[in-house]
Amino acid sequence: MNGSGSGSGSGSGSSRSRSCRGIIPIIEVVHHVDKKVNMIGVVVEFSLPRKSCGTDYVSTLKIVDESQQSPEFSVNIFTEKVQHLPVVKSHSDLVVLHNVMIKKHDGEVNAVFSKNFSSFALFDGKNSNDLSCYQALRSFSLSWREMNCIKNLRNWWPSAHIDSGKSEYLVSVKDISSDTYFDLVCKVLHASFDVSRGLWILFVWDGSDAPLLSLDGKLKDEEKNPLPLQVESFALDQDTLSKFYRVGTILRVMADKSHENLGLQFHGVGKWVRIRNVGAKVLSGMWYGALNSFSRVRLLADDDIIVVECKRKFQERRLELGRLPLWSIDDDLTVTDYNEMDNIQFGSLMDILSYEKDDSIFCCVVRVMAIHPFQAEDLHSSAERGEHEMRLTLEDPTARIHAYLLGKELVEFFNGFPPDLLDVKMKKLLGVPEHENLADDTNFTRHPPLVKCCIDSMKDNFGNTHYYVCHTWLK
Template sequence: MARRVDNKVLPLRDIHTCLDRKVNLFAVILDFGFPKPTKGTDYCSSIRIIDETHHNAGMAVNIFASDAAKLPHVAALGDVIKLCNVVVKAYGAEVNAVFNKKFSSFALYKGKDGDDFVPYQVSLKFCPRDEDKVYLEKLRKWLPNFQPSEDSSYFPMFKEIKGGNNLNLACKALFLLFILIICILHCCEVAKDEWFIFAWDGTDTPPNAISSKLEDEVDSPLPLQLEPSALPKELLCTFPAVGSILRITSNLGVEKNHLHLLSVGKWVKLVNMQLEVHAGLWRGVFTPFSKLRYTSNEDSLIVERQRYFIYVALRLLKVMTIDLTFSFGVTLCFILTEVNHVHDRETPVTLMSVLTHSQVTLKFKCIVRVVAAMPCEAEDLCSPAGVYRIRLTLEDSTARIHVFVVAEDGVTLFDGYPDIDQLKRKLNSLLGVAECDAGPGVKSAECGTSTGVKDAPRNPPWVCVHLMSYNVSGTRCFKIVDTKIVGDT
């Protein structure tokens, strides 16, 4: 049985001297993991704590309770916790503490913004002491000047995310867990205890290969978004128009009362976030190892992201050609398409800007990828009367939309009515379909009906297009206008 030290509060720097003993601690909560069931009947949550004597890495505390309601309900990262009679344990080279539901207790206090000494949550066995005020006041004075010494390489921006070839599958999880710094834009419940969190850091996620079959677009179209239904325009208008918005969900049941830590408009560090690619779109997933970490508005990593966003936004305002360096660091020269020279000096805008513009009828110049087409066979692009009728799915780093190519706009796009082989090559070039050389060693079955490699992942090129928005029975629609395929097809 663990021996008790005494009723004094132990500084974290001395914790290694008290292995297998009960101690009392007063510390700041650095990060917090969502409660999860144990293999038995209990629930567990893990926190990491720091104080002025030990704040580089902090110390983990595993807290057990008979139900989730009895675990600490942390109001804000950076709040203060007092732990009584927790047992110090060593796991490999790391020392941590274990909260035993039979004899341990805790109290939670507001952090640096608090001005009283009354805990907002206590466990049943907690007994306050007069000296608690001294420790609490000391931590509150220390915390505002605390800056975590964290290497920025451990906190990649969206634009720095890298995936391997295994991400070419429709939905393949990375085996790496990421640590991200994000700003929370929105949080909504799509089913019981199933949430979508919309996060942003001012940069663009890298584009992904598209693995869906083109012929499946009729019955199983490529989704425009990961959430079950599109967000209303009123909400989209509150989102930034530049920079990718990462959808984050959970493979665990996360209760609503634990999501208050993800306050809209606040920056937060997410530790051990799993990243997946689904239908060519990035998404984050909370895992049993995911945690929220304390960060201040003055954090150097947050300031870095804010400065980067301002730099990109100002640069986009100055862009007057179709040679544009996107924020994921790839210089793109758009040689496959051209827009009418009247629009040459227009500034390209993002698809999010298109979706949220206040005017319904307007023209936009955009840099996009064509990720799907319906129909996808050259023979079917025109009606029996010879009229073009196509729906394309466009994407950039901010959004996906459906656009139509109809009648004379199709004549402009495909430069008239080329023969079927030329039309196939033009369409395939837009969609990123690899050319299929049915020569020696290549089976004819490996070639699709559109003269492309059958079922191969596609990497559509970036192209410049001119879009027009218009109203159909109260619904905003889009079509491609004044754009022509001119590349080597």
């Protein structure tokens, strides 16, 4: 059987080094340090392709076989071109390695794949009679023994008891904390390249809500430097958003610039994965994850016990809370017409963003992250001039949007409160500490509470959608 290679040169079985004597089981490689060997294993984990400290590209595979499942064996692969690195497509796929050097470093034994003399081939891990590889580096031939090993591994794998890489660092999105590193089991919904930042972003979801964050700064900054609505430089199109879940945080996970080819070398979109060593970061009151050179990915089966547990928790959450966030609501601040009007439905901000029509009103549980203008005297003076307009930055666990209060809805929202009482209400709505002055020129921290409001949408003549707060009042 021959596999077409993605590189040049020869690495066929007929020209192997004499030091390679058949296939070495993982458990026996410790006896072959500083020798070249041939190996076959199931790929259970891999690092994302990145540049090495030199001119090469590097990726690390974690493999197992019937002889050893723990600890998983590391294979460090170095190639001249990123497209020559192995691209694992599915959970339980197999790798055949020829002429890899066994090394010992800091007491641990691993294999090193040389760009000069090693070769590999990747095979579908499903139990079938197909022995053709889907990727190979250099011309690649299988011996009869290697063919039998592939068949045996395919037969063995379904009954193998391999965990999902459990560790003390595994957390849910709802339990992340800033400036820490964690492992995350999640579904990868989308990947896109942020041209402005020059890096790739993965959009991942596990069904839970990220913790509420506070905001630092000045309210007056909203006029000239408004809060961003998303971590990425440009908003995703509605077609992409329509494929996202309507409940639960879609966490943006940014790859650093060493992973410049992530989008071309990653086949995890649409699949459940475990991402190891993700950094928890915050940008303008929004969570995001950060990949680094030590981050790794484990493709998971849909029936993996840890995936089944995530799905179960999400179903329980939906049955118990519906579209409500996991976090508590401050019912003392706003009141809506939600229970009195037939055309208002309860939803999340992601429901609104992905909704194609503009003839429905949604009642949402949100936080008011910013208001412009925010001072009572500005509001009253604009009302005297007949300029009834205010922009609110609203956020829930699924998204952040701008929504406007206009005309009658603006007047009714504040219910004719006098300036001194309006200041008090505004502080509560924005989560400003009582002792702080709204117009203070110093930075302060605020914690906006969750409140209910109704939101309508309307498209303009150019097809752009605008959002408006309606049927909502401050108590």
